Ligand SMILES: Nc1ncnc2c1ncn2[C@@H]1O[C@H](COP(=O)(O)OP(=O)(O)OP(=O)(O)O)[C@@H](O)[C@H]1O
């Protein structure tokens with residue numbers, strides 16, 4: 001059945017119903033009763049966002065003042081009145097050297113966001129120029145059988161985001177490849193289920209940090225003869241192993257609890273074992289499998305930051321860690337920018353999975 | 369030797385303290401080409417009996433013989449229309465039926481199978497809905513898909529568990545005729561579970577009541593001596609029809625009343641009127 005993809009459909013499907021209301025507002029379609037729902041769906045969230053920013057602003061200002069006062073008092077007790085006055089003037093002038101280091105205000109975060117984008121553009125231009133400059137040399141080197149000269153400059157914030165997405169998708173794919181087939185086997189066989197149960201119960205709650213260390217131990221030895229950077233491999237394997245449990249458990253549950261009516265149909269039609277798995281058991285457990293995959297993806301994104309941070313593999317995690325250690329004036333606000341980016345990407349990933357999940361799921365009573 | 373034989377069947381569910389004997393001492397034999405209807409109260413064990421015959425479950429005691437061989441599992445020779453339709457919700461109407469016929473006729477080509485599917489969908493008047501999924505169908509439409517699926521498999525014996533319950537009178541009549549048509553033309557054997565005495569009389573050669581459970585047993589059989597093909601409108605004036613119908617209903621009311629007075633003394637149960645018959649008095 002073909003469905004035209006309209007803003008309305010996609011919006012509703014992805015739980016972004018307010019888009020429709022917003023459209024109606026601009027096209028003048030809005031009924032009087034709809035106005036209340038418009039208030040609730042658009043105005044209230046907007047108001048709460050403004051309120052949040054306002055509270056954040058006030059909180060940041062209070063924290064700033066507290067630390068500024070402390071600095072001035074400290075200068076007074078340590079070095080006397082003149083130093084305290086200097087400090088006061090220095091803070092008021094906005095000089096970088098003496099600014100209190102605390103929660104940044106919304107406006108600072110916005111400035112950092114813009115500067116990160118500017119930085120990205122600069123780095124991209126730089127890269128472009130580099131590639132053009134080395135094009136002839138690289139062609140020559142290739143002819144001589146030598147390796148290319150590659151750009152080794154610092155990655156921009158956007159590059160880090162892309163790296164993180166790559167890592168999370170590699171980890172997610174690994175989880176999918178391991179957990180779905182294993183879950184199906186465990187679900188089909190009560191013997192395997194009891195054989196694997198202790199394994200799942202013990203390894204499921206293990207923290208991402210420990211998974212990272214475990215994977216590090218193994219991969220480091222496996223790749224001992226290789227000169228390549230193994231941090232990407234280590235971090236995506238850790239992400240995959242951390243996040244695969246929800247899919248494993250959900251798949252096993254879906255497969256082992258297929259509706260008895262469907263099994264009876266398979267029996268009456270006398271389907272062979274393989275047909276039975278692919279035509280009846282798997283389709284009927286797809287909704288649960290996708291519920292598991294959705295949890296897996298969100299867990300993968302959540303643990304990714306911690307694992308990248310440990311593995312020192314490029315990405316948002318190491319970005320946050322480097323900024324924290326860097327301690328520059330705008331480091332804190334860059335960390336907050338990263339926080340929002342992480343949150344928004346996590347939300348979008350969740351929505352995408354929800355959309356897929358809705359597409360494959362069916363109501364249990366539909367066939368009955 | 370009968371075509372289908374049930375000898376001293378008992379079926380219990382549960383273990384130890386929770387053990388309930390749903391069916392006790394069921395004896396039934398059906399000849400080849402016969403059309404037998406079983407009427408019974410809800411919860412008396414009709415579906416259990418059907419599953420014993422089609423081979424989905426095994427009896428606790430006794431044996432089911434199909435053409436003289438004990439039934440140990442399902443078979444394409446015995447087709448089933450499930451009471452709860454049991455369509456696969458992720459497949460369309462056509463796919464649900466196609467999946468069944470492909471298993472039964474592995475030698476037929478794809479286009480032959482598709483033609484077969486189309487024929488049976490047409491027969492149950494669902495051609496406009498052929499590419500719909502079960503969730504887009506009404507209860508009656510789903511029931512018709514289940515009928516088409518079972519009949520398309522062309523089983524030697526067709527076992528129907530209240531197959532027309534959710535249909536309106538008109539569609540119901542049409543499908544009754546289709547089933548009778550296929551049964552008569554292709555010399556099948558049929559077992560119909562129903563809660564509609566009129567339906568039983570219109571379609572069957574014999575009607576056997578199933579007494580209410582637990583420990584349900586089959587009651588005395590009622591032969592329907594009415595010429596085929598039967599005419600629905602003329603049936604009402606047939607003296608034979610009237611007397612048979614009255615006899616069956618009287619019998620069912622009797623056991624219904626017995627059960628009511630018995631159950632009130634022993635344990636408190638919801639008042640189980642034989643509600644399915646009420647509309648047909
Ligand atoms: N798998 C099972 N386990 C335990 N008890 C069962 C099981 N299946 C059926 N029963 C019990 O057996 C009895 C008969 O059930 P059955 O489904 O055969 O009744 P029925 O005559 O088909 O009823 P209806 O007219 O409502 O379809 C019921 O009391 C039911 O609770």
Ligand SMILES: [Mg+2]
Pocket residue numbers: 414415416451529
């Ligand atoms: Mg039943």
